[in-house]
Amino acid sequence: MPTAVLMAPSALDATPHSKSAHASALPQATSISSGFVALSNGRSEHMNRPTASSADVSHPERGRGVFATRDLSAGTVIDISPVLLFPADEYEQHGQHTQLDSYTFVWRRSKEGSEMALALGLGSLFNHDPIAPNVSYTLDHSSQVIRFTTARPAQKGEELCISYGAGRMWWEASEGESSRADSHNELDEDELLRLGQGLDEDWEADKGIATMQHINRHGLRNGHPVKPSASSSDHGPRDAALSTTPSLASTAQPRSAVAQGKQPERGRLWRLTEAIDPESAPLELLPAWVIDVEPRRTGAFVSFQQAFKKAVQAAGVCEDPQLIVRHLRTYRKTMLSPPAGAEASSAGHSRPAEKPRPILQGMICAQQNMPSKEMLLELLVRLGASSFTVNGGEPTPYLVDVPADPAPSRSRLADWTSYWPTNHQSRGNDCAGLQSSNASVPLIVDRMKDEQLWTPEALQWARSHLRKCVDLALEAKSKGQVPIAARVTLPFHLPPWRGGGVPRTTSSGTTHTSNSSSRAGEDSPRSDGATTCEEPQALRNAAAAAIAAADAAAVTSAPIEAAAHDTRIEERNPLKHAVTNVIKTVASIRSEREKERHKLLGHSLADTRTPSPTVAGARSTQEEVELGEEHRASALIAAAGGGGGGSGGNESPARVLYFLYPSPGAGGCCGAATGKLLGGRDGGPYAVHEQSGLNHRFEVWRWLGPLDEDATEEDSAKLKQELSIDGLEP
Numbered sequence: 087m088p089t090a091v092l093m094a095p096s097a098l099d100a101t102p103h104s105k106s107a108h109a110s111a112l113p114q115a116t117s118i119s120s121g122f123v124a125l126s127n128g129r130s131e132h133m134n135r136p137t138a139s140s141a142d143v144s145h146p147e148r149g150r151g152v153f154a155t156r157d158l159s160a161g162t163v164i165d166i167s168p169v170l171l172f173p174a175d176e177y178e179q180h181g182q183h184t185q186l187d188s189y190t191f192v193w194r195r196s197k198e199g200s201e202m203a204l205a206l207g208l209g210s211l212f213n214h215d216p217i218a219p220n221v222s223y224t225l226d227h228s229s230q231v232i233r234f235t236t237a238r239p240a241q242k243g244e245e246l247c248i249s250y251g252a253g254r255m256w257w258e259a260s261e262g263e264s265s266r267a268d269s270h271n272e273l274d275e276d277e278l279l280r281l282g283q284g285l286d287e288d289w290e291a292d293k294g295i296a297t298m299q300h301i302n303r304h305g306l307r308n309g310h311p312v313k314p315s316a317s318s319s320d321h322g323p324r325d326a327a328l329s330t331t332p333s334l335a336s337t338a339q340p341r342s343a344v345a346q347g348k349q350p351e352r353g354r355l356w357r358l359t360e361a362i363d364p365e366s367a368p369l370e371l372l373p374a375w376v377i378d379v380e381p382r383r384t385g386a387f388v389s390f391q392q393a394f395k396k397a398v399q400a401a402g403v404c405e406d407p408q409l410i411v412r413h414l415r416t417y418r419k420t421m422l423s424p425p426a427g428a429e430a431s432s433a434g435h436s437r438p439a440e441k442p443r444p445i446l447q448g449m450i451c452a453q454q455n456m457p458s459k460e461m462l463l464e465l466l467v468r469l470g471a472s473s474f475t476v477n478g479g480e481p482t483p484y485l486v487d488v489p490a491d492p493a494p495s496r497s498r499l500a501d502w503t504s505y506w507p508t509n510h511q512s513r514g515n516d517c518a519g520l521q522s523s524n525a526s527v528p529l530i531v532d533r534m535k536d537e538q539l540w541t542p543e544a545l546q547w548a549r550s551h552l553r554k555c556v557d558l559a560l561e562a563k564s565k566g567q568v569p570i571a572a573r574v575t576l577p578f579h580l581p582p583w584r585g586g587g588v589p590r591t592t593s594s595g596t597t598h599t600s601n602s603s604s605r606a607g608e609d610s611p612r613s614d615g616a617t618t619c620e621e622p623q624a625l626r627n628a629a630a631a632a633i634a635a636a637d638a639a640a641v642t643s644a645p646i647e648a649a650a651h652d653t654r655i656e657e658r659n660p661l662k663h664a665v666t667n668v669i670k671t672v673a674s675i676r677s678e679r680e681k682e683r684h685k686l687l688g689h690s691l692a693d694t695r696t697p698s699p700t701v702a703g704a705r706s707t708q709e710e711v712e713l714g715e716e717h718r719a720s721a722l723i724a725a726a727g728g729g730g731g732g733s734g735g736n737e738s739p740a741r742v743l744y745f746l747y748p749s750p751g752a753g754g755c756c757g758a759a760t761g762k763l764l765g766g767r768d769g770g771p772y773a774v775h776e777q778s779g780l781n782h783r784f785e786v787w788r789w790l791g792p793l794d795e796d797a798t799e800e801d802s803a804k805l806k807q808e809l810s811i812d813g814l815e816p
């Protein structure tokens with residue numbers, strides 16, 4: 087059963103991290119790897135088979151790090167680190183003010199913050215490489231471990247680094263100074279130009295994003311939840327490459343708030359929808375075959391790709407091996423490290439240290455289009471791959487996880503491009519937000535637009551109605567009833583042409599809007615050109631009739647405000663839920679109005695039928711009732727007529743439902759069972775409000791945060807307890 091009032095944030099993104107869950111993860115975790123890495127501070131006792139020195143490679147800037155103690159192929163599992171989890175509030179209050187803050191990973195987001203993880207074992211000691219990290223990692227929520235895997239081959243002695251994300255890191259130069267990451271970006275661009283890749287606006291956009299992320303100094307904390315590719319567990323120990331690389335900055339808060347450095351509102355409304363929010367849509371990956379390409383041999387690689395396509399077609403493997411990776415760029419720049427020991431002295435003479443040099447990784451095709459590595463190798467050799475391989479060596483294709491789709495927006499491009507340079511979707515009309523509640527299920531929701539829609543006045547409107555619901559629910563409780571209340575009202579965002587405006591009370595005692603109170607017939611006697619001196623009496627009669635009709639219409643069309651609480655206990659009737667009760671109240675108000683309308687028209691009730699509404703807003707009441715009937719399981723405020731953001735001038739009425747708490751373990755439109763809030767696609771398991779097969783689609787908004795602006799967490803918890811939120815039956 088539903089109830090009124092404040093949401094339960096912790097229930098939304100609950101990550102089980104009870105002691106037993108944690109303990110069960112431990113046997114799977116093999117922290118401290120299998121003898122091929124070394125820490126840079128000489129703690130070689132950690133290694134099973136230490137083979138590389140480590141004390142002498144400690145870096146003056148980076149400090150300790152993780153180093154390969156033998157040559158490693160791509161896809162080698164370096165470490166599976168069990169994690170120590172910190173709930174968001176504990177971390178906010180304590181963890182972030184300690185040294186931990188330089189070591190923790192974002193584990194899971196919730197609407198009130200991020201649950202953080204400290205990787206035990208080697209996991210906390212990987213340094214950051216902003217350009218070409220040779221290690222990728224995957225968060226395994228079920229086992230509570232992080233898996234670190236080489237993203238490409240690494241040589242003995244090479245430092246193993248992950249990427250903490252894009253933008254300037256907290257230890258890097260501050261405003262005005264050229265940051266390390268920025269100068270690397272410039273290098274990328276120069277190199278790309280030299281290699282004939284050219285620059286386009288996407289690369290420029292990358293720079294923009296990096297700048298924006300400087301607002302948040304927490305590179306690691308900016309990590310965005312990533313959906314690993316389904317096949318990442320299929321990577322063999324040799325062939326596997328990236329499972330997932332760490333992702334870039336993007337936060338659970340609306341980006342605009344982040345960009346402006348604003349704190350999130352203390353209380354706001356969040357649209358529950360199956361539609362994807364480009365700003366929080368999960369990044370999905372798929373494995374693709376890549377190969378290292380000599381930068382000066384890109385022409386030969388392009389020729390290979392063409393020949394490869396024909397050969398794959400001819401072999402009947404697939405029609406177009408590049409089709410599903412078309413949103414990806416052909417190349418990604420990476421660095422080739424010099425062979426280990428290259429800088430060592432030789433015959434007593436020291437020689438200058440060799441620097442890593444840039445090479446390219448060339449995209450061949452998605453693994454699903456070429457499942458057989460043997461066949462791929464055979465084709466590479468047959469089609470003359472040595473003409474573009476690095477130093478003309480043996481072709482060695484390997485798998486890398488790459489974005490399965492284009493970036494959903496320009497602002498997410500940096501996330502996508504951290505895996506592989508990717509195009510982004512343009513945001514045309516079809517992506518501009520929810521079209522309307524009457525349209526088919528929208529694909530993309532514009533959260534930024536939603537955010538702008540809820541001005542302080544609109545939020546105040548919602549807050550005051552929800553507060554009234556809470557008061558009524560508490561009243562119900564004081565009478566021994568289930569503390570649930572529902573309310574029907576006119577939406578704040580109802581456009582004026584549909585009866586929007588400031589509600590006012592008429593002399594007849596009904597409430598209606600300033601717009602709907604205008605009399606449709608008042609001007610007509612003169613404006614229709616029918617006013618003549620010859621027929622004054624007939625015109626007067628017509629005018630009087632028109633005014634009476636308008637009055638009558640106004641009576642029935644005026645918006646209804648109604649509220650009711652649950653009376654199931656009192657009436658010993660399981661159907662007497664707050665929403666069915668409010669429907670009954672609405673129905674009786676309508677019936678009274680109908681009588682008054684008939685009186686005004688001088689009709690008897692027996693010989694008339696309800697006419698079609700003629701004044702804007704007239705359908706509201708009926709819609710409100712329908713809404714309540716459908717959604718009694720979670721409604722608190724049902725409002726009809728205008729709806730929330732994104733209606734974009736659509737003139738058909740929208741139905742809107744606002745609520746505070748979902749029903750525990752249930753909920754047709756609020757996602758209570760899945761708790762997907764803020765992760766995108768959070769319409770819940772049923773998303774009944776968006777079912778294309780149903781007539782009554784509507785918008786659903788949930789109040790997030792405290793209801794009262796000055797409420798403390800204790801106040802919220804107390805209120806939740808008062809309303810028995812956790813004790814309600816589903």
Ligand SMILES: C[S@@+](CC[C@H](N)C(=O)[O-])C[C@H]1O[C@@H](n2cnc3c(N)ncnc32)[C@H](O)[C@@H]1O
Pocket residue numbers: 147148149150151188189210211212213214215257
């Ligand atoms: C997760 S820890 C890595 C282990 C760390 N080097 C140590 O000795 O404990 C992150 C810290 O390492 C340092 N660090 C990591 N990558 C770096 C880099 N590329 N340049 C400079 N410092 C780096 C920063 O001080 C950062 O706060």
